[in-house]
Amino acid sequence: MIHEISGGMQKRLGIARALILLPEAVLYDDPTAGLDPITSRQIVDLISAMKTRYHMTVLLVTNDLNRAFDLATRVGFLYGGDFMKIGSPAELANSSIPELQQFIRGDIEGPLTQKGLN
């Protein structure tokens, strides 16, 4: 039964279930949250391998910047109900937008916290 297997196995099962009909696009909601780094790496590799093998479009929502930058062709930074920036990982990393810089650095003080961050 489901509760008898680990979190990482449950995540992989969830991915298998989503992929079984070989969809053109897959939506992932924070696929690595709560996983240890070793399992997290396995999941990212799995997502990447499936995308390449079946030419799937991947739309992935995450807080994990490293994963986003590893996997993505494009990254969108969502703030205040709209995309503040969409671009390649390098474009985002080099962006001078103060909110984005604060997010990437994880600074406690900055425009995001002044305005109230969700």
Place this chain on the structure above:
Amino acid sequence: MIEFKNVIKQFGEKQVLRGISFTINEGEIVFVIGKSGIGKSVILKHIIGLMRPDSGEVWVEGQELSHFSERQLLAIRKRVGMVFQYPALLDSLTIFDNIAFGIRAMTPEKAEGLVHQAVKEKLGLLNLHSDVLARFPSELSYGMQKRVSLARTLVLNPSCLLFDEPTTGLDPVNTNTVNDLILRLSRALKVTSVVVSHDMHCALQIADRILLLDQGVVVADGTPADMVYSENQLAAQFMREAKEKIYGNQDRR
């Protein structure tokens, strides 16, 4: 102080804790690290008596808990706060009532004005604005719910805090806010913190000591610096991930 002496805990056929022993000193920040499903949360549940060991001893503040009655455990739970992995807020109560729940239940004689003051104070510590107080849990994002659950635990001013994956699902800014809070509570108020986490990066930043768990026992116990130079294979594996987090972004610039 918290001490485990040869604690064994089994679920069905599976022995999760296999004679585990360790000590956590007052005011220390200790990270418990290990792979998913290794029994990290099980350790926390033993510290507040939600689980009892099959054998061995669990000592908290000079008392051995394994034979404590529920009433005796209640006294421990007033001083030892637990922040669960999932927010576990009460859906039918407003955010204010959720945060005030513990303080009202434990100290019913406390005046409402003081309850308000305590709730607002903790809210500010967690980057939450007072306009969330009248809302219900379902109206908040996961990250906000998680911080509300932290505020709910802090409101009783516990002397020891147990965190189960406190930053999972949080963005980098709120991750650092929570880490900074754990650090401040420890340094300013001598609050002991036991943090179960996968995040070696956070552990290296704020832990006084890291316990690495594998196969039901502690396989490495030391300061962040000890862990960086550890020859333990699992420690090295976790460390690679942490280094990538620290240096990864720079590499891409």
